[in-house]
Amino acid sequence: MAALTLALDAMGGDLGPSIVIDALDDALTTFPQHHFIVVGDEAELLPLLRSKQLEQHPRVTLKYASQTVSMSDKPGYSLRAKPDSSMRVALELLASEEAAACVSAGNTGALMTKAYFSLKTLPGVLRPALMSAIPQASGKSAFLLDLGANPVCDSDTLFQFGLMGSVAAREVLGIEQPRIALLNMGEEDIKGNDVVKSTAQLFQQSKSLNYIGFIEGDDLFADKADVIVCDGFVGNIALKSCEGLAELLLNNIRSNINAHWLTRWFVKLFYHRLQRSWDWLKPDHYNGASLIGLRGVVIKSHGDADGKAFFSAIKQAVEETQQDLPTRIRDQVEKVLLEQH
């Protein structure tokens, strides 16, 4: 396996740079051939690296960046006012080909804007999309996109999201002919808005994609499709609503259980078994979200990711880079564009 170099924005997450250094420590062991460039404030990072005895590690480089994008920074503002942010510097390492992938737990809007400006989209790709794996009833995963990079999409853009998601499902999930579905408010042809209906026509006309039709929200986790396509407004709200419900359910079960001594005792005994039911279902935690369609691999880790979750995002960056996902997407987009004209 070829040695890769990954850039880690160490300053982005809610929990500070220590979680990135924890994840780095794991990554150095798990991937004994890869290099990591840790980008951020030296004064903060050096003591953390020292505490893990990583400051002289041959596969770790520290790259200084004087600024940090905060969670409340607006994308345009952070682009103009923070040219030396850890996020920007990490992305520029991809643009200059010093690194093959970038992982950040920072502000999603800023990351999308900066990545778009630093890296540009692949030839033929209209818009990058934010994509995440979501768990399925079968135990497998499906890809859902877009999750918020594009609040408004036309049908050509949604069609490309299906195409890019399909390439990712093949390369990353190993599915030969990924089933592509459009998220809609009904399964019948007449349902939904004009954009969804005309996107369905584009999919139906395509020879190389395995389009299976509309699916509804309640089938998001039913293993009916491998790639589920929607605009960023809908995708963001659908996924976050599910997160909100999962939290509510967990709290509610907890309080029903805590109300009786026998149930409390039971839960102590079987905590790991119950916990397993939940861990599996935190879409943003068990994995990072990929910003696909760009000339490089960019992974957005959840803002409140801990070291383990940030490590998951690094692992995902390694996988996408090893599969050379950007090149695969570029080739497939080119092929389908030729098919259409």
Place this chain on the structure above:
Amino acid sequence: MAALTLALDAMGGDLGPSIVIDALDDALTTFPQHHFIVVGDEAELLPLLRSKQLEQHPRVTLKYASQTVSMSDKPGYSLRAKPDSSMRVALELLASEEAAACVSAGNTGALMTKAYFSLKTLPGVLRPALMSAIPQASGKSAFLLDLGANPVCDSDTLFQFGLMGSVAAREVLGIEQPRIALLNMGEEDIKGNDVVKSTAQLFQQSKSLNYIGFIEGDDLFADKADVIVCDGFVGNIALKSCEGLAELLLNNIRSNINAHWLTRWFVKLFYHRLQRSWDWLKPDHYNGASLIGLRGVVIKSHGDADGKAFFSAIKQAVEETQQDLPTRIRDQVEKVLLEQH
């Protein structure tokens, strides 16, 4: 309390007319002053009424309708081809003022279309909306609308949804100054699409509404708002995604529990306690959805509602009728329209 007459579409649900008759039996006891017109196929309904000794009940009228709208009928088709459907006949009882409210577990699209044509919207109301109560972390309820009556909405329509939801929250939930929020993919002003942004401006300009701003999907159940507004495409997908997740979680917990004899034994013992965590969270089951903005009270019960759930929908119809929700909405819409001009 004044005696009301309610029309029940007995043929609509997935589980057949028997669940409607079960619910009717409960309703006759719970509401000893109200009358019920049961609409549907006499040959099917008479034996069911007889089995409950209701065929001669002084507060039950059987109204024959020769057709049934199926779950797969397209709204336009059912409107043209089934003029004597139980759903249509039940709605016409509202139009002729023989009944004050209608409850149906039938095809949502057909019900919306038929209700719109039979009853028309209230003066000044642009579009009817499908609204449901959703549970909140605090144990209270909030109203979410639209859930699918309007896949595409302009900002005037969304503004009116907030207004109508606010009247319903005051009259039905008893909240003095209901907090209205717009569902969006971020809380900042710059987030979302143009319609959401211009709707926010309309709310901000309004003097009589308690608008609190944008909320994200993960706050849908966090008791941050009493009325949550979105277009029918987003609302339908958000609510159904949550239903899908709840089902997945339930199955997953069940299989983790079933994997060990001690947990199986435990669950048998504490089933009611665990069950409580779930029952509370089935938005479409613990209540019907209201089609508001029309000249009459129309409640859509879930298609697979059992007798208990259908009874909930009847109860909701009684409450909305007693509060005279259509008149309250008409007055408030008139007031705000005058305020705007």
